[in-house]
Amino acid sequence: MTVAIEMGQTTAGAAAAIDLEELLATRLLVQGNSGSGKSHLLRRLLEQSAPWVQQTIIDPEGDFVTLAERFGHLVIDAEDHTERSLQVAGERVRIHRVSTVLNLEGLDAENQMRRAAAFLGGMFEVPRDHWYPMLVVVDEAQLFAPAIAGEVSDEARKLSLGAMTNLMCRGRKRGLAGIIATQRLAKLAKNVAAEASNFLMGRTFLDIDMARAADLLGMERRQAEAFRDLERGQFMALGPALSRRPLGLRIGPTDTQPRNAAPRLMPLPEAALEDARAIILAAPPPETTARPPRRAPSPDLLSQLMAAKPAEPDPESAEPPPSAEQLAERRERLDRILRAILAEPDAGFRAIGVLYQEFVVRCRIEGLGAVVPELTEFRRMLTRARAGLGADMAEDDAWQDVSLRAALLPEDMQGVFMMIARAAKEGWPCPSDAAIARAYGTHSLRRARHLLTYIEEQGLIVCQLDGAGRRTVTLVELAWATAAADPNADDAAAEAGCSSSPP
Numbered sequence: 001m002t003v004a005i006e007m008g009q010t011t012a013g014a015a016a017a018i019d020l021e022e023l024l025a026t027r028l029l030v031q032g033n034s035g036s037g038k039s040h041l042l043r044r045l046l047e048q049s050a051p052w053v054q055q056t057i058i059d060p061e062g063d064f065v066t067l068a069e070r071f072g073h074l075v076i077d078a079e080d081h082t083e084r085s086l087q088v089a090g091e092r093v094r095i096h097r098v099s100t101v102l103n104l105e106g107l108d109a110e111n112q113m114r115r116a117a118a119f120l121g122g123m124f125e126v127p128r129d130h131w132y133p134m135l136v137v138v139d140e141a142q143l144f145a146p147a148i149a150g151e152v153s154d155e156a157r158k159l160s161l162g163a164m165t166n167l168m169c170r171g172r173k174r175g176l177a178g179i180i181a182t183q184r185l186a187k188l189a190k191n192v193a194a195e196a197s198n199f200l201m202g203r204t205f206l207d208i209d210m211a212r213a214a215d216l217l218g219m220e221r222r223q224a225e226a227f228r229d230l231e232r233g234q235f236m237a238l239g240p241a242l243s244r245r246p247l248g249l250r251i252g253p254t255d256t257q258p259r260n261a262a263p264r265l266m267p268l269p270e271a272a273l274e275d276a277r278a279i280i281l282a283a284p285p286p287e288t289t290a291r292p293p294r295r296a297p298s299p300d301l302l303s304q305l306m307a308a309k310p311a312e313p314d315p316e317s318a319e320p321p322p323s324a325e326q327l328a329e330r331r332e333r334l335d336r337i338l339r340a341i342l343a344e345p346d347a348g349f350r351a352i353g354v355l356y357q358e359f360v361v362r363c364r365i366e367g368l369g370a371v372v373p374e375l376t377e378f379r380r381m382l383t384r385a386r387a388g389l390g391a392d393m394a395e396d397d398a399w400q401d402v403s404l405r406a407a408l409l410p411e412d413m414q415g416v417f418m419m420i421a422r423a424a425k426e427g428w429p430c431p432s433d434a435a436i437a438r439a440y441g442t443h444s445l446r447r448a449r450h451l452l453t454y455i456e457e458q459g460l461i462v463c464q465l466d467g468a469g470r471r472t473v474t475l476v477e478l479a480w481a482t483a484a485a486d487p488n489a490d491d492a493a494a495e496a497g498c499s500s501s502p503p
């Protein structure tokens with residue numbers, strides 16, 4: 001019996017199908033630039049084949065979790081599991097023949113690679129009794145099998161590349177049919193791409209990708225030029241499971257929708273024209289906007305920070321720098337304006353651009369138009385303010401040290417770190433996930449937990465849970481520690497515990 005998976009229509013209007021048994025034996029590579037319709041294609045393939053064959057999706061963005069409702073896939077949030085438990089889960093998936101989505105959303109590249117490798121490893125290493133056929137779909141495969149070393153550790157790369165190579169090169173015997181999709185063929189490890197005998201090529205712009213595609217398909221490079229003109233959802237098919245000669249096809253509709261739909265058009269913020277003129281055409285802040293003088297940090301920290309540290313103002317500049325008192329007073333006023341903006345309901349979730357506009361207008365009203373901080377500085381103020389920290393803390397010696405450490409983190413995380421540092425310094429209860437999420441400007445508790453893990457991985461904090469599930473965070477080296485508190489405490493309780501700045 002052959003099972004034909006209907007993918008859509010050929011350019012000539014006939015039904016375009018994939019031969020499932022042939023696909024299981026020969027694997028598939030999908031390539032096309034962003035927006036060409038790869039994920040849609042994968043979804044169509046998964047939906048159409050779900051009744052026939054077990055499947056698993058390695059899903060870096062959490063796009064495919066919506067398959068669960070309709071087709072009963074088990075969603076595994078990789079963020080919540082260790083590598084070891086994912087390895088075991090991979091084995092059990094095969095033993096019990098359950099279709100799954102491995103959702104890797106919210107993890108950094110290193111952990112996405114490690115956890116995907118663990119899960120794939122489990123599926124690969126299951127005993128022979130369980131080698132039933134299944135589809136293993138990997139979207140954005142270049143993340144897991146990159147052509148060149150990126151920023152991740154060698155170990156993570158080796159694990160992940162090994163798992164992908166096993167899947168594509170040695171998986172067939174074990175019943176695993178690799179189906180991989182990538183935006184950029186040139187970014188995908190060659191040995192992983194080379195094992196697929198079926199190709200679906202979508203719109204491709206870059207010469208280097210076109211050349212790789214032509215090589216893989218055994219086409220003239222000139223012929224591959226046609227990939228430039230493909231529309232969204234249009235693919236060129238070739239391979240034993242598809243067509244013996246290059247065949248144009250258009251992918252049909254899907255029953256389910258990606259969870260992360262494209263950004264929608266939003267009504268523009270209501271701002272009177274006068275305001276717009278004032279905001280856009282306001283005199284730029286003077287170049288010499290002075291920063292508070294820094295106390296000398298310890299030399300090794302200093303060298304670490306040199307790369308990231310913004311340039312000090314030019315001492316030769318004409319204008320005399322404002323006195324320390326003037327600076328402090330100015331900072332306090334700017335801070336007050338910011339606090340007033342943040343006190344408005346839902347301010348925590350408004351786009352930074354909108355908050356900045358409002359901030360600029362209010363500064364001008366208060367006669368501070370000439371010293372309005374630039375957007376990057378505003379961003380910094382915002383993260384500190386969201387974390388409940390006042391400008392006055394810049395004076396404190398210990399805080400200088402904390403801000404230097406914070407500078408090792410990406411800017412948007414610094415405020416959260418400062419908030420935790422503050423709680424630790426004062427011995428307050430450890431901020432809950434909800435409080436951390438709010439300080440980070442997100443509704444997602446998972447993202448908050450992920451953030452905490454990230455900061456811990458950077459060696460800045462140590463998180464511990466006690467027997468009752470209460471969390472303590474200790475600052476590395478400073479050894480300040482928060483009081484133990486329930487990470488799941490609701491926002492209001494957490495707020496009372498950790499944010500002391502008056503509105």
Ligand SMILES: Nc1ncnc2c1ncn2[C@@H]1O[C@H](COP(=O)(O)OP(=O)(O)OP(=O)(O)O)[C@@H](O)[C@H]1O
Nearest residue numbers: 033034035036037038039040041183232233251252
């Ligand atoms: N054949 C199709 N019919 C209808 N809509 C489609 C089709 N293919 C893609 N789309 C729509 O086009 C948009 C982009 O498609 P998709 O997300 O599949 O692109 P992609 O190639 O996966 O991009 P990226 O590499 O950025 O993930 C989506 O909104 C999708 O629903």
Ligand SMILES: [Mg+2]
Nearest residue numbers: 038039040139
């Ligand atoms: Mg996609």
